[in-house]
Amino acid sequence: MKIRILAGAVALASSFVLCGCGQLSGTGADGRTVTVWLMKGSASQGFLDRFKESYEAERPSVELEFVLQEWGGIGPKVLKALEGDDAPDVIEVGNTQVAQYAETGELRDLTLESVRDLGGEDWLPGLAEPGKVNGAQYGIPWYAANRVVIYNKDIFARAGITALPTTREEWVDVTERLNTSGRQGIYLAGQNWYVLAGFVWDEGGELAEDGGGDWKGALDSPAALRGMDFYRTLQALGEGPKDADEQSPPETDVFAGGEIAQIISVPGSAALIEQRNPALKGKLGYFPIPGKSAKKPGAVFTGGSDLIVPEGADQRGEGIEVVKALAGERWQTELARAMSYVPNKPALAKVVEGQPGTSAMAEGATEGRATPNSHYWPAVEADNPIKTYMTAVLEGGDPAEEARKASDRITSTLITG
CATH class of the missing domain: 3.40.190.10 (Periplasmic binding protein-like II)
Structure with missing residues (x-):
């Protein structure tokens, strides 16, 4: 993958x-x-x-x-x-x-x-x-x-933000300040599970755990649930769809509209954004995804x-x-x-x-x-239960129950392929 x-x-x-x-x-x-x-x-x-x-x-x-x-x-x-x-x-x-x-x-x-x-x-x-x-x-x-955070320098400047966030707490605060009439502080699709994985790892959780060759889904651990809770907090600060990933619609196209302050993507996305909207050329900046403390960036x-x-x-x-x-x-x-x-x-x-x-x-x-080092992991991604889980939680489902169901599906796939 x-x-x-x-x-x-x-x-x-x-x-x-x-x-x-x-x-x-x-x-x-x-x-x-x-x-x-x-x-x-x-x-x-x-x-x-x-x-x-x-x-x-x-x-x-x-x-x-x-x-x-x-x-x-x-x-x-x-x-x-x-x-x-x-x-x-x-x-x-x-x-x-x-x-x-x-x-x-x-x-x-x-x-x-x-x-x-x-x-x-x-x-x-x-x-x-x-x-x-x-x-x-x-x-x-x-x-x-x-992935990194790609941001619109002009929107940051208009909001009076001169220092880039280095912690999750600062990041949420900055994103809330960026939410003004007609603008989104961040665009984060509900099923961007690669981003969720980083938050889960930051909390000490795993997508799946290896029990000596017997892999088991682990989204229902307390640590993994904390990662999902932070994802839900961040995702709510924008208008990204809860039931789609970053390609539906392409987040670069949405960001190119010029009214979104941040997306989480690879730096190469900037070239696609500038192709869609040449007026943004030179106005895009980057910073690492913030971690829980300023001592190190977030996991990716x-x-x-x-x-x-x-x-x-x-x-x-x-x-x-x-x-x-x-x-x-x-x-x-x-x-x-x-x-x-x-x-x-x-x-x-x-x-x-x-x-x-x-x-x-x-x-x-x-x-x-990296994702769990099981040779069956590609089969998990082929019919990805993590995406289903994320949408269910963002639409009001019980996080623990939805995580248990997703973990069970991951376990089954990692056993049988």
Whole structure:
């Protein structure tokens, strides 16, 4: 699962629906070709060209072949490749998809490389944790993206707000002040469950809990209920629909009307907003989703990509070297700057200074999390009971009872798929 990603982070704003495919190919001097599947839009042509030229100059006997894939339908395609006789040597996958692929037994365990060569102990948890299954690191973090608060500077200025909120309490206070005649302090759709997940994690709750391999829905815990209560408070400060998600209608279109002070989205959404309303160009700002205290930002769902190496790949060893290069500091720095991504280590966040949206995203990413690391989690999202639960509560249902029903549905799905 990816909130999944973009040229300049825009595709993340579109739920990572990326189209088209192509390839850059060749054969090394000794016939060694390393095939790398990347998702279309994850890296620019310029980045791929520079990486290919540099890598092949350092390893003259190797030729890189980049094959660009679409996100749509990629799951079955990867599974088929892993189980076949002609697997690529490296595959980019959504960070929360790793468990599904590891279940096949066809992924190379990269734990040694992650510790010895890549400083894996310093990776963003939202990328590293879903890449680890049963104690083994199968997915190597490549890049991340997450939601921030995008705000209208003019509306903030007219309300006399000069200091951005750094706590939930301040955020609610500011949003109430922004609610003036004809304007909404925030637009938050009722079924934006990725945002809810952050509030649940802030309270110490979980969407589901792992009881030693037996997953169980956990929305009915006291901590998770507190997260939902805060969501309800915030959502009530605007006129977002209670029975729809952020794409119905697209929140970027609503915000582009110019009468909404804030939305919670990825920074790349700003480009879509400005396309809809050029008058807002230069008038949008960003800040991390506030946490319960000013000591750290709020928890966020981290979307992004990990790199995996099929166990049966012909050039598996060289594939591992490609992964190490792409995940290393030099190319992490270049990718982050070229694509406005969050690099895989907080220590590298300085490389996106001067990019306000990406900098806010990088700050929030330090508190990033991923969805439950069960290979059945995609089935939960396919018929998402969290959305149904949120609407029921926002429309006046009993939170505890609705959370119990949603948790039961999650448990059932995580048991049977």
